[in-house]
Amino acid sequence: MIKIKKEETESHTISILVDNEAGALARVIGLFSGRGYNIESLSVAEIDQDKHKSRITIVTNGSMMTINKIKSQLERLIPVHSVNDLTSEGPSIEREMALIKVVCSKSDKEEVIRLSEVYRAKTVDTTQDSFIFELTGNIEKINSFVDLLRPLGLEDISRTGLAAVTRGSK
């Protein structure tokens, strides 16, 4: 029998500065799909209107050799100005925002409110039988909040994807 080999992988946050032009995101995404790399999280927005620059933040996983390949492949793309592997380059601040809708019975309401307080989620909408929470934090924090709400009537989630910058003055 032929075995498909699996390699040891680790998760890395990659920050990419690109020209904000038509197709730039497609080039980046196409590189990931074309070469079989994973995307766990993606966020993109313009960060400099005058210079037409956008920041793409991607969380991916792979062996260190794969992560380095992703970096040098990205650097090859013409609209890409810089690529930083924030996970390797030292401590960084990583945040994601999520909007979470919970539809719950009266009996669960108290527990839902208690959890939202523990996680310091902001209540942005509420009705007789539902809540919408806004929660900002790292990926793990949002995941664990969502996991706890799941049996209590979790209805819908929308997440922004990760935003990240390096710590300190660099």
Next chain:
Amino acid sequence: MTELVGAEVVIKALNDQSVDHVFGYPGGAVLPLYDELFKNNNAPQHILVRHEQGAVHAAEGYARSTGKPGVVIVTSGPGATNAITGLTDAMMDSVPIVCLTGQVPTHLIGTDAFQEADTIGITRACTKHNWLVKDPNDLARAIHEAFHVATSGRPGPVVVDIPKDIQFADAKYVPPAELKYENYKPQVKPNIANIEEAIELMGNAKRPVFYTGGGVINSGPEASHLLKELVLLTGFPVTSTLMGLGAFPSSDKNWLGMLGMHGTYEANLAMNECDLLINVGARFDDRVTGRLEAFSPLSKKIHVDIDPSSINKTVPVDVPIVADCAYALESMLMLWKSKGHKVDTKDWFDKINEWRKKNSLDFKNSTKLIKPQFAVQRLYELTKDKDVFITTEVGQHQMWAAQHYHFNEPNRWMTSGGLGTMGYGFPAAIGVQVAHPKSLVIDIAGEASILMNIQELSTAIQHKLPVKIFILNNQYMGMVRQWQELLHGGRYSHSYTHSLPDFVKLAEAYGAQGIRAEKPGELDKKIIQMIDSDLPVIFDCVVDQNENCYPMIPAGAAHNEMLLGEKEDDHEVSDEGKVLI
């Protein structure tokens, strides 16, 4: 700045980029451009092909034999999609191609208009970069940038997609001198610390080997010259990839022949046993490395490549050198001289000479049947003193050509290495002949490959391009048949080419000359007849159907597990090897 219409801007930009020839095929979305080619006395000469794939391969042959970019014009939709194989081929083999595609007018983009295709989306994966021009005032800049990107750094194909209304619209022209290319500035000069490290390793090596590739040829004739000088000075042996043949003269005593799956015994064993591997402009392709875990296990590795993403891609290296080969070789040469290193390679060459005695390219000749290797050898002997360029299709004939035709200069050998495109060689030969009208241009072909772009014979006749097609006709897709014999129990599933045309009559139908050779004794006389012809020639060389291409490193095997020929019965290929291509 001058006011012109879009189509005029295109021609003016091509003039300013010193383009003499374009390969193309007209259609609805490029009519304004073709009108300009008709009216404008300064327009480059247009070579009308018979299929857009042929246009790109012809441009590739043109580019690889001259070092200049090849230029293609095709229409929207099917024109662009037909060009995809050629663009992908150029991408894999780092060939500078500028492909201008027509597009439906801007207001119809996205409406599934007639002959609309998402050319930018489709070609994103098979070009170095592409541009959709939506503003006529961006047209000149896009074209100049396209030439800049295609030809600098690691060369490659680019596409400029030009909607039809843009070709008609008033447009400002900007000459290349007024543009700055801020976005794309590849590193071409090496980091000197890396060169010092490399020279240190070279000075202390006992069993060094140069492993050179297409990057040396892409870097220009100066790089080949510097490589020769460095080899002369160091005394190290040299092997090359398929793409790099000609960068180092095959007549030199330090030449080991090609390496890899069908490379020589001495080249592959030298890779296996060397203690220092100096990769100059090659990319550790799987055809070369064989099983990665067993690849060159004893060596320190130096890798010169202009593309940083090639370094540590599959094989981890000790000394990475990101640079254009010529700059890197020049620095290495200077430092080697100033350090006054001397390496005694006598023991190493003694070993290599033992391997050479295997005579791994040898084959059993026949007096009754033409052996394909013998045919290539005779072709070589009868053409080697001429001004000759060789292209190939893909398969057994390609490997026999690489093994038995020898090159002493760069830019003389054009083959589809990375993508392995059947149908490449003939249109590529047409492109070579356009660039070198007085030279002898031969496409060494197989009977299956040649049928993939045979329509280009009409192109050759129209433009009076006397390309010679030398078909090693074994009536099989030979490499497929060989793998089926070695790996699939001799079940020749669909690899026999039934109902082949009569190639002599086929040539005559197009207005070319047809020659057939069936016996070894008549080969020389007929090859001379082919060379002497002023017409394009199809030479139908009927060869032994059962000949296999040896030596061979079976898929998934290591360099020291080579099969040397039919005598051996250890054709076992591992399960892991079977899934490889």
